[in-house]
Amino acid sequence: MKVKFIKTSPTQNMTVLVESPLGREHYPMVASRLMSYDHVFAEQVGFIESADNSSAWARLQMMAGEFCGNAAMALGAVMAWRRRLKPGDWLEVPLEVSGASELLVCGIEARRSGYSCRLDMPLPLAMDRETLLLEGEPTPVTIMRYPGIAHVIVDVSEFDGPARNKAKSAAKLASLLQGEAALGVMLYRRRTGELEPLVYVPGTGTLIWERGCGSGAAAVGAYAAIEAGDDIDLEIKQPGGVVRVQTRSSGGELAGLTIQGDVYISAEGTAFI
Structure with missing residues (x-):
């Protein structure tokens, strides 16, 4: 199996985002292989899917369906990178994210190296x-x-x-x-x-x-x-x-929660599973 991927570094929480369309039943196996030391090597894996909500640019589905703020910021940074966002420019990216019931907006500012990302987070239940x-x-x-x-x-x-x-x-x-x-x-x-x-x-x-x-x-x-x-x-x-x-x-009452961190694009390529 060939898998297209992008490797990202949100606060060094090394995250592989899979672009190839796969059945969700394959996600745990593919994630475990990609994360291994003798493979692409990362701390976590997310899968880029088409969003159900027409307002979202994409959907992030994590390897076990969990929510992940760093991976969501990483996907936002990838969207900015794909659009060749110039240093100093700002972009807001609405995303569907596994584990979150509402759209999340990721604000991206391009820098000379990497991206500064700000994400509206779901509130604790x-x-x-x-x-x-x-x-x-x-x-x-x-x-x-x-x-x-x-x-x-x-x-x-x-x-x-x-x-x-x-x-x-x-x-x-x-x-x-x-x-x-x-x-x-x-x-x-x-x-x-x-x-x-x-x-x-x-x-x-x-x-x-x-x-x-x-x-x-x-x-x-x-x-x-x-x-x-x-x-x-x-x-x-x-x-x-x-x-x-x-x-x-x-x-x-707690009404709003945001996180902000830096994201770098480390690599893109094809992995063999």
């Missing part, structure tokens, strides 16, 4: 607080539930071995999923604004420490805004770079 037994220790966590993905936020003082082991234990707790296609565990060091994201996708069996996670950064931003009872403007530092998160409230 719910915020739950629980205490989990992780590595034999009761650990308070906050769970932000989004369409298609749940993020478990764990406040840590250090990104050390014990914290990472707790994250791996949490990622495999099937009880944390309530129909979502993916589970993220966000180790968050509040005092420095740093985030280390671990993402588990049961459909493909992948458990990856990602260099960056857009929806995870959004989850932390929403969590911070709700905790503060006010709008926030945070720069979330991740291993691959910074994602800026901004929130907007109305009547004391």
Whole structure:
């Protein structure tokens, strides 16, 4: 099988976007092969489809049907790249995205190298607080539930071995999923604004420490805004770079959530599956 692809780098969350039309039943197998070290090698795979909504330029369907903010920004950047957007020019790209019930608008500004992307994010469906037994220790966590993905936020003082082991234990707790296609565990060091994201996708069996996670950064931003009872403007530092998160409230409720980050086009070509 030959597969046309574009490899992108949204905050170094290496994302392969497949352009070739494939049946969705093939997505898990194709994604697992493309992600492997001896193949194209990436942290995640999305598939570009025709949109049902005539207002959308395209549809992004992630490998397990989960929602992904970074991949949505990557697709927006690809649309700008295809249209040869010049440095300093701005483009708004409406997209259908798996895990999101409404169209999302990705704003793209071309730069001399890469693109600055701003994405309107879906709001969390719910915020739950629980205490989990992780590595034999009761650990308070906050769970932000989004369409298609749940993020478990764990406040840590250090990104050390014990914290990472707790994250791996949490990622495999099937009880944390309530129909979502993916589970993220966000180790968050509040005092420095740093985030280390671990993402588990049961459909493909992948458990990856990602260099960056857009929806995870959004989850932390929403969590911070709700905790503060006010709008926030945070720069979330991740291993691959910074994602800026901004929130907007109305009547004391979270009413708007955006993320902003840089996307680079790394490669395009044909992969052999």
